[in-house]
Amino acid sequence: MDEYTVPTSAQPLLFSIRYIFFPALILSCLLAFKSSSWIRLLFLAWYTAHLLQGMSMRTGNSWSDYSNGSTLGGELMKTLSLLFLVNPAQDWCHRSDGNRKIANRPWWQRIYWCFCAAYTMRGVGWNFQVPGVPSPSRMNRYMFLACAVLRVVVSYLLLDAAQCLMQVIPFFNDPEPDASMRSYSYRVQVFYTVVCFSVPYGSIRFYYYLGAFFAVLTGYSSQEDWPSVFGSWADACSVRNIWGKTWHQMFRRQYSSIGKAVAKRLGAPPGSISSFIVQLFAAFLVSGIMHLFGDYTIGLKHIGVTLPFFVLQPFAILFEEFFFFGLVCLKVDKHIFSLPTPIKRCFGYLWTLVWFTYSSSWYIDPIAQAKFGRNAILPFSVIRFFQL
Numbered sequence: 512m513d514e515y516t517v518p519t520s521a522q523p524l525l526f527s528i529r530y531i532f533f534p535a536l537i538l539s540c541l542l543a544f545k546s547s548s549w550i551r552l553l554f555l556a557w558y559t560a561h562l563l564q565g566m567s568m569r570t571g572n573s574w575s576d577y578s579n580g581s582t583l584g585g586e587l588m589k590t591l592s593l594l595f596l597v598n599p600a601q602d603w604c605h606r607s608d609g610n611r612k613i614a615n616r617p618w619w620q621r622i623y624w625c626f627c628a629a630y631t632m633r634g635v636g637w638n639f640q641v642p643g644v645p646s647p648s649r650m651n652r653y654m655f656l657a658c659a660v661l662r663v664v665v666s667y668l669l670l671d672a673a674q675c676l677m678q679v680i681p682f683f684n685d686p687e688p689d690a691s692m693r694s695y696s697y698r699v700q701v702f703y704t705v706v707c708f709s710v711p712y713g714s715i716r717f718y719y720y721l722g723a724f725f726a727v728l729t730g731y732s733s734q735e736d737w738p739s740v741f742g743s744w745a746d747a748c749s750v751r752n753i754w755g756k757t758w759h760q761m762f763r764r765q766y767s768s769i770g771k772a773v774a775k776r777l778g779a780p781p782g783s784i785s786s787f788i789v790q791l792f793a794a795f796l797v798s799g800i801m802h803l804f805g806d807y808t809i810g811l812k813h814i815g816v817t818l819p820f821f822v823l824q825p826f827a828i829l830f831e832e833f834f835f836f837g838l839v840c841l842k843v844d845k846h847i848f849s850l851p852t853p854i855k856r857c858f859g860y861l862w863t864l865v866w867f868t869y870s871s872s873w874y875i876d877p878i879a880q881a882k883f884g885r886n887a888i889l890p891f892s893v894i895r896f897f898q899l
Contacts (some may be wrong), residue, residue, distance in 0.1 A: 521675055529584060530565035534558055535629060536622075537589055542599055542629070543613075543621035551594045562587055566808055572886045574710070576808040584804030585762055588797055589629070592765040596772050599628045606636050632761045635736055641763045643756045645742055647735040652727060654736035659724040666717035667889070673709040674888040675895065680706075683884025691876050697868070704871045707878065710888060715759055716740060748857060748859030750827045762801070766794035791825045809881045816877035820870055827866050831859075 540546075542553060562583045569576055591619035593599065600621070605628075613624055630726040634640035635647075648655055667762050682692065682703065692703045723737040746756040770790030771781075799821030805814045 512827055513877035523575070526565070526568070526579065530562060534561060534586070534590075535587060535626060538593065539626040539629060542593060542625040543618065545732075555591065555594060555714075558590060559587065565749045566804055569808070573809055573881055573883045574735060574888050576712070577805040577883075579657045579805075580808035581802050581805035583850065585702050586799035587775060588762070588769070588801055589802075592768045593629055596768040599625060602639075603628055605636050605724045623898065632764065634764060635738060639764060641744060641760045641762050642846065643763070645739040647738050650734060652663065655727060655737075656724060659720045659727070659737075662720040663717060666713045666720065668893060669709055669713040670717065670888050671892050673706055673713065675892065676706050678887075680884060683879050686879045686882070688880075690879065691745050692868075692879070693872050700872075701864070703875060704868050707871070712741070714804050714888075747863055748856045749831050750824065750863055751831065752859075752866070753863060754828075763794075764800065766797050769797050770794045788825075788829070791828060795821045806877070813877060813881060817874050820873040823870050823873070827870070845882050867869070 514695065537554065541551060546554075563899040565583055568579070570579070581693050597603075604613075605624075613621055614623070628637065631637055633644050635644060650658060655663050680703075682690065682695075692700050695703070719737075719740040723734075726732045727734050727737065739846075740761075742756040742758070744757055746752045749837075770793035773793040774789040777789055779789050799818040802817050802821065804814055806816055806818075
């Protein structure tokens with residue numbers, strides 16, 4: 512296998528069926544039939560062992576391995592939340608349910624309903640829809656399909672550009688031992704950060720809009736069910752907004768449920784500052800643990816190398832909450848002055864850029880040391896084709 516080969520198309524499909532779809536079907540049955548706690552514990556034990564087996568499989572491509580590991584880690588966190596922290600059949604409902612109770616439906620409808628609830632990650636159209644999801648599309652069906660195709664193409668080209676750059680930049684494909692992007696100029700650090708984070712950004716957009724296109728084309732769902740997967744970059748004037756509005760919200764539901772459970776266990780009153788802080792740190796810790804499974808797929812020595820990036824984010828959010836609160840409500844001689852909104856936003860954009868450029872080193876350096884730049888992200892490069 513040469514350095515730019517990718518796994519065949521059959522491998523990801525079989526992997527998804529075996530380690531994502533099949534366990535999700537069993538999980539849906541357990542939720543639909545309100546299985547007892549001990550049965551859920553047995554399933555969780557089997558499921559954990561099953562996922563660890565999946566994480567031990569290798570494709571020979573670092574990007575695919577890391578994506579598989581992180582995805583399975585996210586599946587484990589989601590399953591834990593659905594089994595023990597929420598009660599979907601009792602507490603959740605879809606806008607199409609009306610007054611019909613899920614318990615009164617045929618068994619196969621209950622399983623399908625639970626399966627949809629589990630895999631509607633942002634809860635679009637459900638009563639548990641997470642905050643920060645962009646407004647539903649107002650385009651008609653044909654305009655939406657055309658826009659989805661355009662977004663798929665743009666996302667593919669973005670991924671193509673990112674992989675071509677990483678394959679020619681020595682820092683990503685042939686780094687010096689223990690090299691850090693902080694040893695480069697600030698402009699280069701910003702460039703490396705943009706290139707590296709273009710991969711998850713482009714990948715999520717590509718698969719999301721590809722799924723949206725086929726779902727709306729076949730009439731399985733309407734365009735209102737597919738709001739933009741990312742928020743507006745104009746909102747990225749704070750670290751909190753980056754994670755809460757601009758970045759995707761795919762895992763926010765399970766992170767929130769775990770965070771609330773931890774805060775309740777620690778005795779933090781709901782709605783209090785202490786509860787907010789506990790939930791904040793718990794959510795990012797769970798996110799770090801999810802990516803830790805991705806670390807495992809690229810080698811035992813890499814386990815936990817990306818964890819500091821996620822653990823540090825709550826500190827930045829708390830800092831900006833207190834610091835910018837002081838800028839907004841600056842009290843002088845019993846008078847409260849507020850900085851003009853444009854100035855506050857400029858400060859916010861600058862702070863956010865500096866923070867992410869600095870903290871991203873804990874995420875990008877391990878990727879570079881694992882020589883991700885030697886592997887292809889896509890099976891076919893449009894850019895390389897036109898360079899020939």
